[in-house]
C-alpha cells in the first residue's frame with residue numbers, strides 16, 4: 001500500500017484569514033493509496049515454511065490438535081460469520097472512525113491489470129511480476145503516523161485460535177517498496193483457517209508466543225508500517241488450512257458465506273473525526289509525524305480551523321456543517337460535497353475569533369449519510385481575558401483590558417510548571433505566580449499602565465529565561 005497526500009485546491013495551502021468563510025473549503029486534500037505488494041514471493045516462501053515447521057512442532061508438543069488444519073479437505077468451508085473486525089481504537093482516543101480500506105483481495109488470477117475484488121470492483125491490484133493482492137489493507141486515517149506513534153489503534157484477533165508464528169524486530173517506518181521483512185502475528189484459528197496480521201509496529205506485540213491461545217478481540221499488537229508498506233496499515237490475510245487464499249468478504253464475485261460476523265459494506269462513507277485546530281494541520285512526507293495543531297480553546301484574535309476527516313466520502317452525498325454558539329443558536333451553517341470519490345479526504349474552514357463571540361462551549365456539527373458527529377470547543381472572551389500574541393520581538397497584549405489571565409502561545413506546550421515574575425521597565429515586580437504545566441497562563445491581577453514589561457520564567461532545574469511584552 002502506498003499513500004500520497006495531495007493538496008486539492010490552489011487555495012488549500014494558503015493561510016490568509018478571511019473575515020467570512022465561504023461555502024468552498026479553505027483547505028483540504030486526499031490521502032491516496034497506490035498499489036504496492038505487501039509481500040513478495042520470497043516472503044511467502046519464508047513465512048509458509050516457518051509456519052509449516054511451527055505447526056508440526058506445536059502438534060508434536062500437543063499445543064495444536066493432531067488433526068488441526070487437516071481435518072478439512074482443501075476446499076472445505078471455514079466457519080462462517082465468526083470474524084470480528086481486527087482493529088480497535090484504544091481507550092483515551094475518540095475518533096468516530098479511524099481507518100479506511102485501500103485494497104481487498106484480487107480474485108482474478110490473471111495479471112497484470114486484471115483485477116476483481118469480491119464486489120466485482122477494482123478495489124485491489126496486481127503486479128506484472130505475478131502478484132495478486134492476497135489480503136485486505138486497512139489504513140489508519142487521519143494522522144496515521146501520529147496514530148502509530150501514540151498506539152492509537154490496536155490489532156486484535158479476528159477469531160479464537162492459537163498463535164502459530166511471530167515476526168518482530170524489523171523497522172516499522174517504511175514509506176516505499178523496500179523488500180524489507182515485516183512484523184506480523186500468525187494465528188491458527190479454531191476452525192482450521194489461518195490469519196496473518198502484518199506490518200505491525202516494532203516491539204508492540206502481545207507477549208504470548210507460539211502455542212498460546214488467543215480469543216477473538218484479544219490484543220495482538222499495534223498498527224505500524226513494517227515491511228513493504230508506505231504508511232501505517234494492517235494487511236489482514238486469511239488462508240485455508242491447506243494454504244489457499246480465502247477472501248473473508250462475500251459478494252457477487254465471491255459466492256458463499258461471509259467469514260465476518262458483521263461484514264462491512266463495500267464502500268462505507270463515514271466521518272472519521274471532526275477537529276478544531278489553531279493552525280492548519282500539516283501532513284509532511286512519510287514517515288515524519290504530522291503536526292495536528294489540535295486546539296479546543298480559543299480567544300479573540302485566534303484563528304479557528306474547523307475540519308472534517310472522512311473515509312469513502314461519496315461525492316453524491318452532501319454534508320451539512322453547522323457551528324453552534326453556546327446557547328445553541330446557529331452561528332453559521334453550510335453544505336459541502338466532495339468533488340469526487342476519495343478513500344480518505346479532509347476539508348477545513350477557518351474564522352478569526354471575534355471579540356463579540358460569546359464565551360462558552362461551542363459545537364461544530366456535521367451531518368452526513370444519516371449520521372451526525374459533534375466536536376465541542378471552547379471560546380473564552382470578554383472582560384479580563386486577553387492573549388499575549390507571540391511575536392518575533394515583543395509580545396503584545398491585545399485587546400484591552402490589560403489585566404486578567406493571559407495565555408502565552410509559545411508556552412502552551414511547556415513540559416513542567418514554571419514560576420514567573422513580571423517586572424515593569426523600572427524593574428518593579430508587578431506580578432508573580434506559577435504557570436501550570438501546558439497552560440501557558442499568566443495572571444496580571446491589577447491593571448497595568450501601557451508600556452514594556454519583562455516576563456521572567458524559572459524552571460525547576462534552575463534555567464531562567466525572559467520574554468518581553470508590550471501592554472498598549
Ligand SMILES: [Zn+2]
Nearest residue numbers: 038135137235
Ligand atoms: Zn496488503
